[in-house]
Each structure stands twice: as C-alpha cells, then as structure tokens.
Amino acid sequence: MARMAAIVALPALALSGCYVVPVGQTQDGTQHYLYSPLPVVPAAGGAQGTQPVVVPGGPMPAALPVKLYPINDLANQTGVLTGQVTNMMTGKGRFTFNYQGETLVGEATRVASDERRGVASAYGPRGTFARCEYQMNTAHMGAGTCTFSNGAQYQVHIGS
Numbered sequence: 001m002a003r004m005a006a007i008v009a010l011p012a013l014a015l016s017g018c019y020v021v022p023v024g025q026t027q028d029g030t031q032h033y034l035y036s037p038l039p040v041v042p043a044a045g046g047a048q049g050t051q052p053v054v055v056p057g058g059p060m061p062a063a064l065p066v067k068l069y070p071i072n073d074l075a076n077q078t079g080v081l082t083g084q085v086t087n088m089m090t091g092k093g094r095f096t097f098n099y100q101g102e103t104l105v106g107e108a109t110r111v112a113s114d115e116r117r118g119v120a121s122a123y124g125p126r127g128t129f130a131r132c133e134y135q136m137n138t139a140h141m142g143a144g145t146c147t148f149s150n151g152a153q154y155q156v157h158i159g160s
Contacts, residue, residue, distance in 0.1 A: 059089040062140055066097060068154035071145070075152040085158055087139060095120060099148065102126050108134070120146075132156060 068081040083097025085108065093108040106122030120132040127149070134144025134156060141159035148154075 059139075061089060062087045064140060064159045066095060067157045068097065068146060069157070070152070071155050072151070072153045074150065075148075075154050078152065081154065089139065091115070093118075093120075095122060097122070099124065099128060099130070102128050104128060104130055106130070108132070110136075116142075118144075134158065 064085045064087060066083040066085050068083070070076045070079065078100055081097050081099060083095060085093050085095040087093045091110040094106070095108055096103060096105045098104070102124040104122035104124040106120055108118050108120035111117040111119065116136050118134050118136070120130075120134065122130045122132075129149045130146045132144055132146035134142050136142035136158070138159075143158065144156045146154045146156050
C-alpha cells in the first residue's frame with residue numbers, strides 16, 4: 001500500500017515546480033521574470049515587449065430628465081409629468097414616466113433620414129400608451145410632442 005502511494009505521488013512531485021515567466025525588460029535588454037507556483041496564461045494576441053492597448057468603448061449612455069407639459073384640456077387634468085430618457089448614443093433610447101399612477105416604459109429611435117429627429121412609444125401595464133415625436137438639438141437636449149391613448153397631448157422637453 002505504501003509502495004502504491006509512493007508510485008502515485010512520484011509523478012506529482014516530478015511535475016510540480018515553479019513557473020518562470022518573462023514580464024518585461026530594462027532599457028539595456030535584461031529580462032525581468034515572474035515566479036509563480038501556478039501556470040501563468042499569456043494574454044491572447046500579445047507579442048513580447050508590447051504594452052496593452054486600451055480601446056475606447058464609445059460615448060457612455062446619458063440619463064436625461066424629461067418634462068411633459070399639457071397642451072390640451074384632457075392633459076390639463078394631470079398637469080406636468082416628469083420622467084427620464086436614457087440616450088444610448090446609438091440612435092436608440094429608453095424612456096419611462098408615470099401617467100395617472102401607471103408607469104409607462106418604452107423606447108425611442110432616431111429617424112434614418114434625419115439623425116436629430118426621432119419617434120418614441122411607451123406602454124403601461126393597464127393598456128395606456130403614448131406616441132411621441134421629437135427632435136434633439138444636442139445629444140443631451142431636445143423637444144417634441146406626445147399623444148396618449150386617451151387623447152391627452154403634451155409638449156415634451158428633454159434634458160435640463
């Protein structure tokens with residue numbers, strides 16, 4: 001039994017050890033090494049002596065406040081509504097706001113022929129919906145109109 005344990009342990013002892021990995025060099029070309037008891041996996045596609053490159057991911061999404069101001073008698077019953085639009089900086093966005101106790105959630109998409117104009121739709125769990133048209137002056141500011149399923153109409157101001 002002891003002999004069998006020694007035979008099984010021998011390959012493990014023979015194959016264990018320390019891994020030595022070059023991690024850089026000085027100005028005169030002398031290599032620096034990293035010593036590790038575990039294998040070190042090299043970075044994919046990295047050539048020796050090159051530095052990692054940070055690739056920018058593009059503009060970050062921007063959360064913008066939205067105010068909807070009544071422009072007809074039906075909308076006057078609820079007054080000014082507030083919400084939020086998240087501009088994904090890809091020509092699409094997400095928006096949400098409360099209307100008569102119902103949270104409407106939807107998306108906005110820029111019009112292909114005019115990158116500043118867009119359309120938006122939102123829907124609530126009780127069946128209320130809104131259709132909006134807007135135009136962005138900048139990536140963080142715009143205006144438009146929304147018409148709700150009950151006929152209420154609002155002037156929309158996006159951004160601060």
